[in-house]
Amino acid sequence: MTLKTRKITPYLYMLPVIIPVGLVYGYSLVRVFDFSMRRIRGITGVFIGLNNYKYVLQDPSFKSAVLNNLNLFILIPVLVFLAIVFSYLLFEHLKGWKIYRGSLFMPYILPIPVVGIIFGYMFTLHGVVNSFLRLIGLDFLAIDWLGDPKFALWTLMIIILWKELGFGIILFLARLMSMDYEIFESAEIDGAGWWGKLFYIVIPQMVSVIEFFTIITVINMLSWVFAYSYTVTLGGPGDATLVMELFIFNKLARSQMPRPGIASAASVLLFLGTTILIVFLFRIRKRIAQEEE
Amino acid sequence: MAQKIKQNRFFKYLFLILASVLCIYPLFWLITASLKTQEQYLESTLNLPWPLDFGNIIGAMQGGKFFLWFMNSGIITIGSVLFCTFASLVAAFAIVYMDFKGKQVILNSIISLMAVPIVVMIVPLYIFFARTHLMSTYPGVILIYAAICIPFSVYLMTSFFKTLPREIVEAAIVDGCGTFKILSKVLVPLSMPPVVTLIIVNALYVWNDLLIALIFLPKTEMRTLMVGITIFKSRFNLDVPLTMAGLLLISLPMILVYIIFQRFFVRGLTSGALKG
Numbered sequence: 001m002t003l004k005t006r007k008i009t010p011y012l013y014m015l016p017v018i019i020p021v022g023l024v025y026g027y028s029l030v031r032v033f034d035f036s037m038r039r040i041r042g043i044t045g046v047f048i049g050l051n052n053y054k055y056v057l058q059d060p061s062f063k064s065a066v067l068n069n070l071n072l073f074i075l076i077p078v079l080v081f082l083a084i085v086f087s088y089l090l091f092e093h094l095k096g097w098k099i100y101r102g103s104l105f106m107p108y109i110l111p112i113p114v115v116g117i118i119f120g121y122m123f124t125l126h127g128v129v130n131s132f133l134r135l136i137g138l139d140f141l142a143i144d145w146l147g148d149p150k151f152a153l154w155t156l157m158i159i160i161l162w163k164e165l166g167f168g169i170i171l172f173l174a175r176l177m178s179m180d181y182e183i184f185e186s187a188e189i190d191g192a193g194w195w196g197k198l199f200y201i202v203i204p205q206m207v208s209v210i211e212f213f214t215i216i217t218v219i220n221m222l223s224w225v226f227a228y229s230y231t232v233t234l235g236g237p238g239d240a241t242l243v244m245e246l247f248i249f250n251k252l253a254r255s256q257m258p259r260p261g262i263a264s265a266a267s268v269l270l271f272l273g274t275t276i277l278i279v280f281l282f283r284i285r286k287r288i289a290q291e292e293e
Numbered sequence: 294m295a296q297k298i299k300q301n302r303f304f305k306y307l308f309l310i311l312a313s314v315l316c317i318y319p320l321f322w323l324i325t326a327s328l329k330t331q332e333q334y335l336e337s338t339l340n341l342p343w344p345l346d347f348g349n350i351i352g353a354m355q356g357g358k359f360f361l362w363f364m365n366s367g368i369i370t371i372g373s374v375l376f377c378t379f380a381s382l383v384a385a386f387a388i389v390y391m392d393f394k395g396k397q398v399i400l401n402s403i404i405s406l407m408a409v410p411i412v413v414m415i416v417p418l419y420i421f422f423a424r425t426h427l428m429s430t431y432p433g434v435i436l437i438y439a440a441i442c443i444p445f446s447v448y449l450m451t452s453f454f455k456t457l458p459r460e461i462v463e464a465a466i467v468d469g470c471g472t473f474k475i476l477s478k479v480l481v482p483l484s485m486p487p488v489v490t491l492i493i494v495n496a497l498y499v500w501n502d503l504l505i506a507l508i509f510l511p512k513t514e515m516r517t518l519m520v521g522i523t524i525f526k527s528r529f530n531l532d533v534p535l536t537m538a539g540l541l542l543i544s545l546p547m548i549l550v551y552i553i554f555q556r557f558f559v560r561g562l563t564s565g566a567l568k569g
Contacts, residue, residue, distance in 0.1 A: 002392040003462070005472055013387035014399065016380035017443055023421075024414060024440035025406050031417035043420050086312060089305055102555055103313035106320070109551050109558060111501035113519045114544050117526050118319050121326075121533050128322055131339040162316070170559055194301065223410030227503040231523060245412040245504070252416055253508055260416050267413040278408045 032271070035264035045261065052265035062266060064239035065247040068153055072221040072243075075157050075164075079217060080210060082161075083168030088202055090169070091176045101173070108166035116231030119159045120146065146233055149240035156241050160228055164220070168213050175209045176202065211288075215281050222274055244270050320548070327353075327538035334534045349538035356529065357539050361514065362521035368431055369506075369517060370499045373438035377446055378491055380439065382484070385450030386476045390462060400451065406444040415508055422509060429512035437505055442495040453487040454480070493561040500547075518543050 036052055038045040056062050086104060090097050107115065122128050123145035130142035145155040183205075187197050203210070226245035229235055235242035235250070244266065251263035326334060327349050328342040353359075387393070388400055418437065427433030457480070465479045481488075506517040516524070522543055529535045551558060 003390050003466070003472055003475070005391055007393075009472065010387045010391040010393035010396070013383050013391070016376075017384040017403065017447060018399075020376075020380070020436050020440035021403060021406065021443055024418065024437055025409065027421070028414035028417040029409070031421075032413060035416055035420075040420070043424055086309075089309055092305070094302075094305060094309065097309075100309045100313050101559070102552075103316045105555075105559065106548075106551065107316055108562075109497060109547065110544065111503075111519055111547075113501075113503050113523050114540050115319070117522070117536065117540060118323055121537070122319065122322065126338065128338040131337065135339065162319075166316075167562070170562060174559075219408055219410075223412060226412065230503065230507075231526075245410070248412050248415070249504070249508070252419060260420065264416045267416060270410055271413045274408060274410055 029271075032264050032267050035261060036268045037265075038261055040260040040264075048261075052261045053269070055262055056265045056269065061239050061242060062244075062247055065242045065244045068239075068241060069222055069225070069243050071153060072157065072160070072225065073218070075161055075221065076214060076217050078161060079165060079168055080214060082165055083172050083213070084198070084203065084206070084210070086165075086169045087172035087176055088198055090173055101170075104169050105166040107163045108170075110163070112163065112227035113231045115159065115163050116228055119162075120232045123155055147237060149237050152233060152237060152240040156228055156232060159232060160225065163228075164217070168217075171209060171213055172206060175206050179205055207288075211285060215278070215285075218277060218281065219274065222277070223270065320544075323537050323541055323544070326534055327541045329534050331532060331534055346534075349534045350542070352535050353525075353538040353542055356535065357521060357525045357542075358516075359518075359521070359539075359542055362516050362518040363543075365510075365515060366500055366517040366519070369434055369438065370496050372431060372435040373442065373499050374492055374495050376435060376439040377442040377495055378488060381443055381446035381450050381491070382481065382488075383476065384447055385454055386480065388447075388451050389454040390475075400447070403444050404448045407448065411441060411504060415504070419508060427509075429510050429515045434505060434509050437509060438499045438502070441505075442491075442498065446491050446495065449487050449491060450484070453484060457483065489557060490561040493558060 035044075037047060037049060039048050039051075090101050090104075094100075124130075125144050125147060127145075129145065133139065133142045143151055146152050183201055184197065187201055192200065223245060225243050226249065229241050229243045229246045230249070233241045235246050248263045248266050248270070251259045251266065325342050326338070328345045328347070330346045330348065333340070333342060333346070388396055422428045422433055427436075461479060461483070462475055465475045470479065501519060503519045503523065506520045507523075510516060510520065522539060525539050526536050529539075
């Protein structure tokens, strides 16, 4: 059933969405391709073909940025695994579970800049983390967490893990709670233990929500980590924690000589990379769905 | 057997408590660090503050324009969330209940924008904003934030409208309801759960965002809280207790809101994700 309206009415209803989306997404996505092939001075510039791309691909900073983004993918299995375990623990409704839930979810609502600055100080050489490690006799672990290029990206991952885990837990917990409780009872009667129930009931039932969370996290690790890198380390030391977003930001706004053309070329590469990855992920998803049928 | 269950239970509690402490500790540390003097802090970062020192809190209030930043963040967040909610409700209504050419194409393109990295748009928008004098203005950033929030919001509202029974709208037509009235008087009152989700998700994003605010609000008096605190930090970098006091000032209201409305946050953030 559809409403009978004048021909123009539906389009008028769409206008408040079309105008901002058309300008912010439509215009920009077209222009960024155009800009990526020009030497921009002011508002536009001469056409220089693929020179910006050549420059970006030869820039060692860009290479480190791409590698750092890809390294962040290590976090995905860790996030998924911990979120499953903790959501299942909360689901048992042990005494005080709401307090644990509240605490585990707290990091997720905090602004990244706040989190980034706090952890930035906690992980300094004489910061509270190292003081604690020395106190319990683990002096050898008291490393220069953010100052040493060998460790900086790993430390950034710890911070991201701390902040993003809550969302996974809450998402999985909501799925668990909508499940039929009888499955658990009959499994218990059959003598299934905690891990047995986790692997044979919980995880199979949560496949679609795990997949959803994985796709979101992939997108996040590629294109949603600017604020961590910017507030914790500014991409340093060297390029150890530089990510693609920060590379683009630096080329546009932070260097003495802004290079919008170069920033555009890097943007296009990031855009194409994300698109390919997402199409690929949805392919896998489709195949899994077909196999299940 | 009973022994084993007890032991299992012990480990479960141990894990939950340990994880909760790890999640809360940075906030606890933030509070302790901001109540120390610079000397106390340099002496030990781990100790509890004693005697308590409130000098940093006062110092932070004077050192940063928290009230101004708070107002800017508030205006921008409310503006973009209102705009986005209105626009997505109206558009989802047209998509689900009206027939028009190109509707499926429009819907699919809007939804696929959810995966586009925000940073891809900043160069063209930066140049466009510089040329049109939208830089450092409320309407300019509100437009950007609303546009970024729209794809998810339209997706959520269309999938919600599709779950509603058709009879509701049919009955309204029989009663002689006009097109816009069907939306405002019949559908909107039914849509409160997804609308709450939208408001929470979008407000959290806009309030907490750094990237857009950093680039499109370069004027000092237009800074948002997140930009303000980042600059505050680099100014007082060596005075850790003072920086922590600043962070405490800006996160305390949020933490209180979270504790009071925890139920809404949890339900709001998950229901939307699960419906899809």
